[in-house]
Amino acid sequence: MIIILRIGHRYERDERLSTHCGLVARAFGARRIIFSGEHDAKLMESIGGVAERWGGPFDVHYEGQWKKSLLAHKKKGFTVVHLTMYGTPVQKAMRIIRKRKKLLVVVGSEKVPPEIYQLADFNVSVTSQPHSEVAALAVFLHEYHKGKELSKRFRGAKLRIVPQEKGKKVIETRSRKRA
């Protein structure tokens, strides 16, 4: 059970990056994303809509106070992993983290409250270089699952891609009424 906590979301400014975080969370095998920061109904609907069409299980939550959410998950036995370029290299930390079955993975936006570094069980870096929380999340989940997430099947999918060498092929996998 992997849950992503995206903190510090800012309405409009972060819309696309937060959307990408949500879609990456789902595609790479997390069960849920929780957004904190400014409430953004459009963002949540957009990601929820993808889960509805492409399958799950995956859901989207909002929690205004990130710290409350983080502590509640800790209490329930989740290991808190904060992704940051300043942390322990993922290739080192993963040996221990992979043994934990309940993870709360925290991904920040531009500015992260310093407190997070103390509250996290692990501060983990994916390269010690500046790049992208979206990329860091994807590579972290990819490493955690040892690449098995790449061929994950999603339950209840209405749409499924049939891989092609050239071009696009999408099939509808359940009958559904059209408007």
Add this chain to the structure above:
Amino acid sequence: MIIILRIGHRYERDERLSTHCGLVARAFGARRIIFSGEHDAKLMESIGGVAERWGGPFDVHYEGQWKKSLLAHKKKGFTVVHLTMYGTPVQKAMRIIRKRKKLLVVVGSEKVPPEIYQLADFNVSVTSQPHSEVAALAVFLHEYHKGKELSKRFRGAKLRIVPQEKGKKVIETRSRKRA
């Protein structure tokens, strides 16, 4: 030698996602990113500035006509890999692609010209799910390098992170004058 070609960049609207593509390209071991679409000096300076401070080699180019750039690279012996959710799964395609030493990796923005699917030597998917070109690029490069890019050293870096379990530590690795 890996070069990234980011097509269809739109000024302002794509600024942050294109920045993330550029930073991921550098952090995960590409040598260059070429932007196509609308010219965006701020975007290019921003990524160039990261390479200047954090080391390289890495450079940022602009080419208004993506097709011209793609064909020129093909002529120089580059294998063209187009990342798309509709393509052959990366875990299958990588066995062949990894043998190629000169890659042009094409990452689109929201809409991709259909011609790309024909021009590419390989259309490759990182999961067959909708998510993020930033994540797809990172995982593709991570797979190509078998994770070795995670500990890559960057030449001429002025700043370097010393990984910490808690908190941040950045050192200046060359003497430099301050304004």
